[in-house]
Amino acid sequence: MRERTRIAQDMHDLLGHEINHIALSAGALKLAPGLPDRHRAAAQDIRARAGAAVDRLGEVIGVLREPSEPAPGSGPAAGLAEVEGLVARAAAAGLDARLSVEGVGEGVPDGTGPDGGGATPPAVGRAVHRVVQEALTNVAKHAPGHRATVLVRHTGDRTEVTVTDHPVPGAAERPRSRTARPAPAAAAGAPASGEEHRFGLIGLDERVRLAGGTFTCGPAGDGFAVRASLPHRPGTVPPPAPARPAGALPPEHRTARRRLGRTAAAGVLVPLCTCALLIGAVRAWDTVTARQSVLAPADYARLYAGQPRAEVARYLPERQTTRRPAAPTPEPRDAVCEFYVRTADPFDDHSGDVYRLCFRAGRLVSTDEYTGKDVR
Template sequence: MDLPETPRSGLPLRSRLAAASPWPRKRIVGEAVLALVLCAIAGLLHTTETGSPARGAALALVVAVLSLGRRALPATVLTVASALAATVVGTFPLLICAAWSAGSRIKRPVHASAAFAGGLVLHLVLAVTTSADDELGLSLPMTAVLAGSPFLVLAVVPGLASRYRAQRRDLLAALQRHNAQLVREQAMVARQARLLERQRIAQDMHDSLGHQLALIAVHTGALEVDPDLGDRQREGVGILREASRSAMRELREAVGILRDGVEAPAPGSEDDTGPTTARVAASVDRLVASSRAAGAQVELHRSGTERPLAPAADHAVYRIAQEGLTNAHKHAPGAPITVALRYEPDSLVVEVANGPVPAGAPAGPPAISGGQGLTGLQERARLVGGMVHTGPTPDGGFRLAGVLPYGDGGRRPGPDGATSVAAGDDFRRQTGGGSAGDGGADIERADPQKEFAAIMSSRKNVTLGCALTAVVLVVGAGALLVWGVGKLIDEVEKGVIPASVYESATVGDAEADLRAKFPEGGSLLTDGVEKDGPPLPEDAVCEHFVDDEADIVYRFCFRDGKLVSKESYPHRI
């Protein structure tokens, strides 16, 4: 019956005791102090009762062993403690502790009921057997009641309370595990939905953009070998062909990331389309060179001591410069462009500024813009702890500047070496899960802490209910006390008269006149006071009252409607 749910039931006793529970230091100290207190109480009381220190020390040792073993052998300790409590007065504290441990550690209700029932029967048998030698002469039912009542109060009640506490703790733990499992499953479903959406986007990009870029590459390749073109035109066509090939490579990398959820190939790796371009701050020179080859007036300025950046920030520098050059080419053809990289003490400032469009410059084709480039740059900079500023310049041009911090840029390394965004970052704008007005699908994520707090609020409700019950009991008891005191005062007033009433009464006065001065009804205060006074007159009806200030009894005797005698004598309480 001891620990029936554990698979260690076949192990030796010492192994079971050692494997009962891994105790921290506070628990070890607490158990040691509890064992000392229990054995001291039992030993001192038993020594006082028997007058034998040896027997008291032996009992203290037994109690200490039982106290330390009650967690590993709850049913056994409960049974032994029940037997000791029936014969030794000082072992009742041990019975309380044993019942508390048994109530929480015996898991199956049948086994727990059997343990407590067996302890009760053993306690009653030993109590009845012991009382047979006493001289009190109590009956068997009375002895059973007197012995069983302390057991029910000191053993069954603590056992039930401990069992309720353990079951509630297990229930809350199960709810917390279940909630965590639901959160994990919800995260898996959301991740699966994101992967499916990414695969759909990747397929659309591959089918549409890939086809168009391939056509551009083929046609520019054919134009490049056309003998009717001059060297200047052939050079421009070559630039277009190389740009289309670079766009194709970047498209394939983006499609691969969206489809497979893997990182892009490392800089310098090669595939069937040629070497990939490292999109970092060091590659800004290549962007500037490409723009110059296209006929744009671009200047590059670097200042400060070059310092390393986090990978995400380094990539953001490249994207800011790329977006600034692209916007300048589209919206201000022919305008001079200045690209600046300034390494400040705490951050890197990347700036792309173009002047106004020169007068008489040929207008380019209509600019096609999705309106998301600058928004994406701002999000990139925010995720690494930086910021992006855009706006017109005083001379009529346009300026795009980004400030990016050095180091990890607000990201924290994860346990596997990956970087994670700070807790304050909000990804809903990337996943389309922002407000309802942006058309995105917001995935609700359960907060296990909030849900667990909601579960624990039931405990507060129980506490509030207990407090209200206590208030009701206190108020009821107070009202009952006030009512009782009022009734007591009324009862006393019915038997009390002032001395002036007695002094004003004269033998021969009418009974009706005197009774009008007496209080109505009888009083328990005057019960039996007639025995302390002189003999009562024959054939007379007497009334007794007590003085309201002194301990004096006043007696009035009536016959035939007249006062025939009045007496006063001390009131013996």
């Protein structure tokens, strides 16, 4: 279970971040001036598909994730050195993102912090990287018109990271995604934005806590703020998360299970309903065509061999039936045969019975009736 939780966390952190950047880049391309309509439509399609991929990823993560703790320090080796690249990629994708670093972190030539402490531990660097990555992803997804400010502050014994977003004065806010929150102050990271989003905040809290730090998030003015404080030398093991009752599943897992259940039910019911509609449509069409090819028994009784075709025509319906004798039946030589049904009522005892009339040289030469199993 611990390994499944780690896989789910890394899927969310890495894939979700990159897919959201694809959606943001497609949105920026859609707004580019002078873009042909077909290219603009393609950009919109890419953005919509990327959003759908994020939703499906959230469902998969919800199923993978179990209420167990991830192994401390697990995950790809991405630390403070990559934070600048994260901000640069977000800015290149169209997000108004700014980075500010105070103090000295990892990568210091002499291996010490500004106050003589040691360099930033790798686990702390990875946690900072994840916090910035998730926060920028959420700003891009839920508040694309806001400016994201990333502040990383190093001291002798700890590293603090704060990611805030707020509206840019005088800038027109771009349309939000379909999962955007309704409240103006709701920006990246608000828990009400969906299962995948809640899991992102839960994952950040777990990752920071396992590194010995503290994590907070919430509305800040007209935007949202995500903050983490990580000690370089945690003195104690971080407190465990509140225990759930035995057998209880986390809310996001239960929600994902329900959504997958509805999807499975739809996958069964939709084909069944489609087949039922098609069968009903075919039966209705057969009934309509049958009514137009009925030769009444009384009219059939008036027909006889040698009768002129013009005289027979007044008794014949508008069209012929598609029904034919089940067994091949020889036709009179050089004759043209026509087929008509006896009744269009599917509940009649004679439903399916067929009359065959054969003409040669403008005269009726034979009349035949096929009933029951003799007709297909």
